[in-house]
Amino acid sequence: MTSDPRFLIVDDFSTMRRIVRNLLKEIGFNNAEEAEDGVVALNLLKSSKFDFVVSDINMPNMDGFALLKSVRADESLKGIPFLMVTAEAKKEDIVNAAQNGANGYIVKPFTKATLEEKVQKILQKHG
């Protein structure tokens, strides 16, 4: 993992993408790109190198679960840390995310401290 990991923020709401990007910047991560759904995200992931994915679940075209499964099924992408940031608070979704290989799960609304804690924890594990 590089000292300045490159993040991909995936959310269909531009407001939330912007909030996550700004929070990452405040935490100390300035390198981030955005995608509005899973399809765009997957194309970006395949065409460029990213070190971390922060993704919503409910999105048009391809949702966060489908994106997660696609990432984990792709030999070149499967090792990328994947953090779910979503309004879905159902236990079924949380378990589903974990079983499909998500490295963390944050429910909206969340705080800067929560995001920082989860991101740092995942980055430490992926050294």
Add this chain to the structure above:
Amino acid sequence: MGHSDGFGLQQATDSGTRSSKPAVAVWGDMSKLPATIEAPMESGSNQERTNGADATAAEVPGGGDIYHRIGQLTRTLHDALRELGYHETLADARSNLPDARDRLAYIARLTGDAAERVLNSVDRARSVQDEMSGRAQGLQTRWAAVAAYTAKGERATPAGEALVADTCAFLDALGKQATQTNEILTEIMMAQDFHDLTGQVIRKVVELAQTLEDQLLKLLIEAHPVETRKSAESGKLEGPVVNAEGRSDVVTDQAGVDDLLASLGF
């Protein structure tokens, strides 16, 4: 495929691949509603449906005339709605749904625009704050040097020394206040997540309104209540939990997420 009537309902037709009985599942002119009604067949093979209907009829005591009774109930409901003037209300409700959708979309757009404006303002304020903070830090370093110089051998008047000390203290406080201001700006920025959360709810309500618009009167004479329930469940709205009270299938906060994942060994 049928055609739309005055209520916007799909008039059921007998395509030949469906039951040979007269297709009267969905009605345009409710005054022509017969006392007996046949179960609508939306999909699936005729044989399966016929078998299913027979099975249902067989399972229900005296179920042989179940559709007759449903027809009577429908007639009663229709008469009641007409007497109460509700069938016009129902038609009005349906015709008003597109307007309701537009209004919700309008709210979503406006709140989205407002959130973006706030975020733009936060970015500008943060930029101004950072610039001021940087300049204050530069001045603080220079004034600290002046303070060190004047402290040696009475090189400044008491008033001058006090001025230097006050200026240094002010610049120091300015730096701390900049940090506080940035924290407040972060809070303002985080508060804009309402747009994402409310937007998801609005989107689902708009979808629901669309479904209601298509199905409103059809549901009144739906002859398969069990299937209707299944359909309703499968179409349950996703998105933010707006009321978690009494629900065991959702978590209410981040601690709940962490506990659940920990219990699963993650």
